[in-house]
Amino acid sequence: MQVIDWDLAVATGTRLVRPGPQVSREEARQAVVELRRLSREAEGHVRDFTKIEADAPPQPATIVDRPGWIKANADGFRVVLEPLTDRMANRRNPPPAIVTAVGSRITGVEVGAVLAFLASRVLGQYELFLPPDPSGEAPTGRLTLVAPNIVHAERELGVNTRDFRLWVCLHEETHRVQFTGVPWLREYVRSQMTEFLLASDLDLPTLFERLRQAADAVADAVRGGDSSLLDAIQSDEQKVILDRLTAVMTLVEGHGDFVMDAVGPAVVPTVAEIRGKFHHRREGGSRLDRTLRRLLGIDLKMKQYAEGSAFVRAVVDAAGMDGFNKVWTSPETLPTQAEFADxxxxxxxxxxxxxELSSRAAAN
Incomplete structure (x- = not known):
């Protein structure tokens, strides 16, 4: 059973996405070459600073354009949603084929439209979920940098291109180091996402109620409210799981921001200027742009950057990098939502x- 027509999603996203900035063939080639080089340089800085070691050898960053990002993320979403698709296909009373066919095309168009919106904004990401490699030789994750968006952002901000590109690479390489250097982290995120999906209410009355709530959320957001699609479509069980997912993503995003700014002054001379201008850019945009960001949970991600970075900074200041790195011991050592604030x-x-304190006291 195909819940989403992925080919249609890619075709729709590719058709709707805005073109990137105008660059010559040579400018494009130079940007690709420099981003690959700076990603390797950034990895060394990140590993030295974070003290996180990985057994996996470093892989070159994958440089893509906007349609390439759409295709890669459609493939990743397909992998993430596979448990839910399998469950729906194995139900005793599956919906008629015509309903599935029409529904998959509708959702394909919707997903494509979302991917088109995001494809012009994402600078880079560490892709956790890739289609399986039949040879078993490909890495389990991939660092992807979206060259047109990086070029567009550095032009819009008017910043030093080399410094900005290295600054972006520092953040994204931190994610690669996290997920390749902490053995349990990738599987933990995957299992929580699978659990979240399988906690969905799949009966038709509940599905229609969820859709009604989603429509109300869109209307509220357009009016300037704080509703998001995530809030509208969750069951109570999913909200508990999402709290765990939010906590781990707040940590990895905040850690990425902290490393980017901590390493930056030594290797990115204009980091203060870049940070200031980029922060202002994050908060800007048209009313429509801000509405879509709120609906898709992008504003939540911006909040995660701030909360997570503040937590990491406070712990490193108080306990040093070795003390902070105890956070990577197991899922039980992840901070709770309350601990981010304390x-x-x-x-x-x-x-x-x-x-441990009792043992120290006894020894003395």
Missing amino acids: PAAWIARVVHPPN
Whole structure:
């Protein structure tokens, strides 16, 4: 059973996405070459600073244009949604084929439109979920940089191109180091996403109610409200799972922002200017752009950057990098939502747990 027509999603996204900035063939070639080189340079800076080691050898960054990003993410979404698709296909009373065919095309167009919106904004990402490689030789994840968006952003901001490109690479390479250097992290995120999907209510009355709530969320957002599609479509069980996912993504995004800014002054001379201008750009945009960001949860991600970065900075200041790196021990050492606002509580629980303090006292 095909819930989403992925070929149509890619075709729709590719048709709707805005063209990138005007560059000559030589400018495009130079940008690709420099981004690949800077991604390798950034990896060394990130590993030295974070003290996270990985067994996997470093892989060159994949440089794509906007249609390439759409295709890659459609492939990734297909992998993520596979457990839900399998479950729907194995139901005792599947919907008629005509309903499935029409529904998959409708959702294909909708997903394509979302991908087109995002494809002109994403600078880079570490792709956790790739189609399986029959040879078993391909890496499990891939660092992708969207060259047209990086060029567009550096022109719009009027910043030093080399410095901006390295600054972006520092953030994205931090994610690669996290997911290749922490053995359990990728599987934990995957399992939580699968659990979230399988907690969906799939009966038709509940599905129609979810769609009604989604329509209400769109209307509220257009009027300037705070509704998001994520809030509208969740069951109670999904909200609990999403809290766990939000916590781990707040950590990895905040850690990426912290590393980017901590390493930056030593290797990116204009980092203060870039940070200031980029922060202003994140908060800007037209009313339609801000509405779509809120609906798709992008504003939530911006909040994660700030909360996560503040948490990492506070812990590193108080316990050092070795103390902070205890966060990567297991899922149980991840900070809770409450601990993001109270880093001292996380330090007391993980870095200096009560049994450790008791042992020290007994030894003295």
